[in-house]
Amino acid sequence: MKVHFAKKAEPKVSYSNVYSEKVKGISELAVLSTTYSGITEVRNKWFIDVLDEVALMEYKAEVKVGVDLSKAKVKVDDDKRTIDIKLPAADTVDINILKSSIKWDEVSWNKLEGKQFVMQGLKQAESECREKTDKTDMVKKANMRAKKLVEDMFEGAKKCRKPYKVSVSVDGDEYINVNVNVSDGGQE
Numbered sequence: 001m002k003v004h005f006a007k008k009a010e011p012k013v014s015y016s017n018v019y020s021e022k023v024k025g026i027s028e029l030a031v032l033s034t035t036y037s038g039i040t041e042v043r044n045k046w047f048i049d050v051l052d053e054v055a056l057m058e059y060k061a062e063v064k065v066g067v068d069l070s071k072a073k074v075k076v077d078d079d080k081r082t083i084d085i086k087l088p089a090a091d092t093v094d095i096n097i098l099k100s101s102i103k104w105d106e107v108s109w110n111k112l113e114g115k116q117f118v119m120q121g122l123k124q125a126e127s128e129c130r131e132k133t134d135k136t137d138m139v140k141k142a143n144m145r146a147k148k149l150v151e152d153m154f155e156g157a158k159k160c161r162k163p164y165k166v167s168v169s170v171d172g173d174e175y176i177n178v179n180v181n182v183s184d185g186g187q188e
Helices: 016-025 115-135 138-159
Strands: 031-043 054-066 073-077 082-087 091-097 165-170
Touching: 031 115, 031 138, 054 115, 054 138, 082 138, 091 115, 115 138, 138 165
Parallel strands: 082 165
Antiparallel strands: 031 054, 054 091, 073 082
């Protein structure tokens, strides 16, 4: 009687779901924040024909810019040993006007027409913060940070017996779309 032992099968692991979840898990790390100070002119739009009321509102705002990594597209081809990650472009993810910082010029509250006037001032302040953010390099820095975080996360792919080629790109930012090869020197 001859006994045959089966060849030890190598477990096949697909990293598509594993890496997709890992990319989503580092979303908070891909955020930059800053504080803006500003003054906005608020006009009473409800009675502009009768009385042109204007007030200046001083404010501080915490602004966060980042990449929504939950929208990242991760494609793993185990046969070709490639991992392609496409990240969405960074955008303003949060603007928090610090209500305790709001100061009005010498205007009485009855002139301000209450809540509507304040809400208009908050909307204008938010809009001004978005404009300031667009004029800075925060978006580019957030894109670069997210790309670097994701590249660093895939360093583990070089520990595979057969290394993967990793490509990370950011939508709309050609400046930082450079492919990175992750390997362990071709060892098998």
